[in-house]
Amino acid sequence: MKRTAVALTGGLALAVTAAVPALADSHESSVSVLHGVPGLTVDVYVNGEEAIPDFAPGTLTDPLTLAAGSYDVAVYPDGSDPEADEPAISAEGLEVPGGANLTLVAHLAADGTPTLAAFANDTSQLEAGESRLTVRHTAAAPAVDVRAGGEAVIQALENPNEQVLELPAGTVSADVVAAGTDTVVLGPADLALAEGTNTIVYAWGSLDDDTLDLAVQTIDGLHGDPGGVPGGEAGLMGSGSTVLWVLAAAGAAGVALASRRLATHQ
Template identity: 90%
Template sequence: MKRTAVALTGGLALAVTVAGPALADNHESSVSVLHGVPGLTVDVYVNGEEAIPDFAPGTLTDPMTMAAGTYDIAVYPDGADPEADEPAISAEGLEVPGGANLTLVAHLAADGTPTLSAFANDTSQLEAGEARLTVRHAAAAPAVDVRAGGEAVIQALENPNEEVLDLSAGTVSADVVAAGTDTVVLGPADLTLTEGTNTIVYAWGSLDEDTLDLAVQTVDGLHGDPGGVPSGEAGLMGTSTAALWVLAAAGAGGVALAGRRLATNR
């Protein structure tokens, strides 16, 4: 399942096509925020008001209910004065639709520049015995090839990319190599996919700065509750398991998703 990303410049006027049925209240959305910029604790302001203080790298917030409307997002270094200091990352005119399940991610672009991306999480209902796996490449890292069973199933996967797969629940194994080589960059590793959930794995940080790591978000209730929201299970995973982010790419290509962009259905 692929999604395109709409590149935006200047103001961030966004619209979302939600993958799957909308939330029960079409006037509100569930919004989580992931901090994926290493080495920088921040304060997040929404419409000029501090919403998330002391936000540490690798942290994913619990879902927040936000009314449909337009928001200005500003990310400042922890303790900065919004009246005097410039934000590290900002997005003006972020349009949050009703009935969506979104994750905003502050992360590094491929060149290491801090940026902000917004993703629509797929909450469509799964068949019995199925699990959903979403991978989001939000790290400053080069292009890679993904291997399953030792065979390259995707080539030259770059930041920023996203892929969504509906799979049989169970354990999947894969590794990642530098594009066009057999040099293993991450893995191999196994990931257990639980029936009726969307496991969203984010690669974040910088390969050159040796800060590459993972954060994991879980959307549950996808059997009979397609409007399920992230359970709040998230955080850092050791680099020994960092290959997990590539598992969603097995058998499918990536779709660009970059700074100040919003994932929408193709």
């Protein structure tokens, strides 16, 4: 099973129409945000008030439930004075969809260009004793193979694609190598694949800049009540619907800031 991320290049409003398992309430969505652009930290404001200071690369937010609707946000380079400085990005009436489980990822394309992608997380029910492993290539790096126990279980995975495996629950020792070689670029790492969970592993950063790293997101509750809303363990931030969509904008701000810095240094 292989899926391609939906790149968001035309704005911040998110429209996901892929056929994915809906949440119990179609008027709400669960969204997590990964900041995967190295070297960029931002401050995020909502309605003129600082909501998220120092949103740093490598941070993966908690999965939060957000009511469908619209929000106004402004994002500044870390340490800026909003009374004196212009925001790196601002938007009014950001539209939030309902009925999906999503992860927004600000990351580097294969050529190192900052970009923003949205992934629909697979929350379909699993058989007893089974676990789901999702691997997403969101790093500035060529195609890779993912090995488990020394054998390639995923081959030639390219940015920004993902591959999903369903495996018996347990612990897997995995590493990431350049496609078709034994050259290790990440790992090895032990992954605890719990029953009834989707463990999502992101490779992010840059191979050339020696900033490659892994981020792990876990969505649980996939063997329980089919009418329930899957939960998760996804990071360091607190909860709150306003905070969630602000963080999504912060990921996009990383893209804008990176592009601005690249232009300045060229």
